Amino acid sequence: MSIKLINKKDVKEIEFVENTTIETILKNEEIPVETVVIKQNGDTVTEDEIVNDNDEIEIIKVIYGG
Amino acid sequence: MTTNVCTQCGYEKVVIHRKYNGQRLCSSCFRKSIETKVLKTIKKQKLITKGDKVLVGLSGGKDSVALLKILNILKEKHIIELEAVTIDEGIKGYREEGVRIAKNVAKELNVKHHIISFNDKYNFTIDKIMQVEQKEEHPQHACTFCGVFRRQIFNQTAREVGATKLATGHNLDDESQSILMNYLEGNINNMVRIGYKTESRDERFTQKIKPLREIPEKEIGLYVLESGYEVHFDGCPYAHESFRMEIGDFLREATLKHPTIMYSTLNGFEKIKPAIKKDYIENQTGLPNKTCVKCGEPSSQDICKSCKFLENIQKKLENEESI
Numbered sequence: 422m423s424i425k426l427i428n429k430k431d432v433k434e435i436e437f438v439e440n441t442t443i444e445t446i447l448k449n450e451e452i453p454v455e456t457v458v459i460k461q462n463g464d465t466v467t468e469d470e471i472v473n474d475n476d477e478i479e480i481i482k483v484i485y486g487g
Numbered sequence: 488m489t490t491n492v493c494t495q496c497g498y499e500k501v502v503i504h505r506k507y508n509g510q511r512l513c514s515s516c517f518r519k520s521i522e523t524k525v526l527k528t529i530k531k532q533k534l535i536t537k538g539d540k541v542l543v544g545l546s547g548g549k550d551s552v553a554l555l556k557i558l559n560i561l562k563e564k565h566i567i568e569l570e571a572v573t574i575d576e577g578i579k580g581y582r583e584e585g586v587r588i589a590k591n592v593a594k595e596l597n598v599k600h601h602i603i604s605f606n607d608k609y610n611f612t613i614d615k616i617m618q619v620e621q622k623e624e625h626p627q628h629a630c631t632f633c634g635v636f637r638r639q640i641f642n643q644t645a646r647e648v649g650a651t652k653l654a655t656g657h658n659l660d661d662e663s664q665s666i667l668m669n670y671l672e673g674n675i676n677n678m679v680r681i682g683y684k685t686e687s688r689d690e691r692f693t694q695k696i697k698p699l700r701e702i703p704e705k706e707i708g709l710y711v712l713e714s715g716y717e718v719h720f721d722g723c724p725y726a727h728e729s730f731r732m733e734i735g736d737f738l739r740e741a742t743l744k745h746p747t748i749m750y751s752t753l754n755g756f757e758k759i760k761p762a763i764k765k766d767y768i769e770n771q772t773g774l775p776n777k778t779c780v781k782c783g784e785p786s787s788q789d790i791c792k793s794c795k796f797l798e799n800i801q802k803k804l805e806n807e808e809s810i
Contacts, residue, residue: 455739458709465502465514465713467491483549483708484660484739485722 422474428452429482437472444468446478456484495520502713503706506746514713521710525557525698532683534696535652537566542650542693544641545571545593545600547585549711549718550656552592554699556716558654559596569596572644574637575604577612584719591717601648603640609797611804617725619803629725632796639784639793645693657697660704663752664734671734679764681756689776691785703749 423436426446435446443461447454447468454468460479461470472478492499493513501511512520529535541558545551555571562569573589575582586602593600606612613629620626645653662681669678685695699707711718726732741748778784779791786792 453739455705455743458705458712464500465709467501467504467511469491469504481708481712481720483712483720484704485720485726 424472424474424476424478426450426478426480428480441472442468443470443472443478446472447480452480457482503709507750517706518710518713521553521702521706522557522560524701525554526560528683528701529561529696529698534684534698535561535567539651540568540570540649541652541654541696542641542645542648543569543571543598543654544656545573545589546656547573547588547592547719548656549708549720550658550699550704552588552716552718553707553711553714554654554656555592555596555598556714557698559598562596562598570599570601570648570650572601572603572641574640575602575606576633576637577605577614578724579614581721581724584721588717588719599648601644603644605636608640609636609800611800613725615804616800619800619807628727628729629723630727630729632800633725635793635796639791642692642784646691650693653693653695655695655697656699656707658699658702658704658707659749659753660735660738662697662700663738663749664731666752666756667738668730668734672730675763675767678756679760679768682760689785701750701753 422439423434424446426433426435428450435450437446443459443466444454447457447459458481459466459468459470460481461472462477463479491501491511493501493516494509494511495516496513498513498515500513502514503517504511510520535541541561543551543555543558545555555569558567558569561567571589571593573586575586590600590602592598604612613633616632617626617629620629641653644650665681666678669675669681683697683700685692687694702710708720738749738752777786777788779786779794780789781794782791784791784793
């Protein structure tokens with residue numbers, strides 16, 4: 422199973438196992454969850470949402486930090 | 488499994504889980520909660536009174552756009568007059584977008600908008616200053632110049648338009664960072680000045696207010712996105728590794744495990760502030776309210792910081808041209 426992760430111009434396919442949350446995906450990608458808004462297939466969601474096969478996850482950075 | 492529905496209305500599409508109070512909110516209830524909270528802060532802290540003319544510092548970023556939109560609620564109810572000022576520091580590839588958005592937002596809300604550029608006012612841009620400054624052995628950061636000149640422009644514009652309040656988009660993250668930074672640096676004089684509003688004894692300074700002070704920065708980002716407002720989220724190209732950034736990262740990281748930490752930093756500080764003021768500040772003589780002999784602006788010394796910087800910059804620019 423895989424999702425498409427869109428982070429500004431950076432777009433990539435990510436493989437995942439069943440019952441993975443967006444939070445886990447962001448942690449693996451080293452994206453600080455406290456600085457972003459997440460869209461799952463166009464809808465704003467919280468990081469504890471489970472990802473599904475072929476989901477499009479968009480990351481919008483709203484806070485600039487280190 | 489947790490029921491992921493809005494704790495206010497039961498709608499199943501939740502956009503936020505506020506770990507500091509357990510709320511899960513849908514888009515509509517979330518936006519309403521932000522507006523209610525800001526208006527409540529304004530009322531509770533007496534930031535605005537009926538008839539005030541409020542000038543908003545509008546950069547086109549998320550905080551100032553959210554602030555203008557929320558204050559517009561009070562304008563629509565004929566409680567306040569509202570104007571906005573945007574400062575164009577001359578940062579190529581960054582500021583143009585903010586100015587464009589600010590223009591659009593002001594136009595959409597029918598808010599009188601003033602755009603003031605460093606180039607028109609001082610005959611240089613931040614880009615130009617930094618070009619020269621980079622050649623120095625110990626170059627100053629762009630923020631040092633930017634902050635001083637911006638403050639001067641804000642204050643002058645507020646006076647010129649007859650504003651009774653000057654509103655800025657400082658949020659909970661900004662404020663908890665300032666408190667912690669000043670505490671760690673032992674800068675008690677600066678620390679006690681942090682607040683919902685400024686309390687200058689000099690009438691030439693328009694009172695500054697911070698209506699978004701109790702809203703976490705991430706929630707302001709979410710608020711503008713969920714409201715469909717056009718904003719730019721880009722960071723300033725001159726932003727550098729600063730102590731503020733370190734403290735910001737630390738506080739945000741700590742918030743993950745301790746969700747109330749920014750609120751407790753702010754609330755704890757507000758509780759001890761009167762005691763610090765009483766025991767520490769009132770024993771100080773305080774800075775005299777002088778007037779800058781060069782520009783006539785209020786200053787603690789004969790020549791204000793802005794004029795000192797200007798003189799220094801002009802010299803450097805002249806040297807540059809003569810080479």
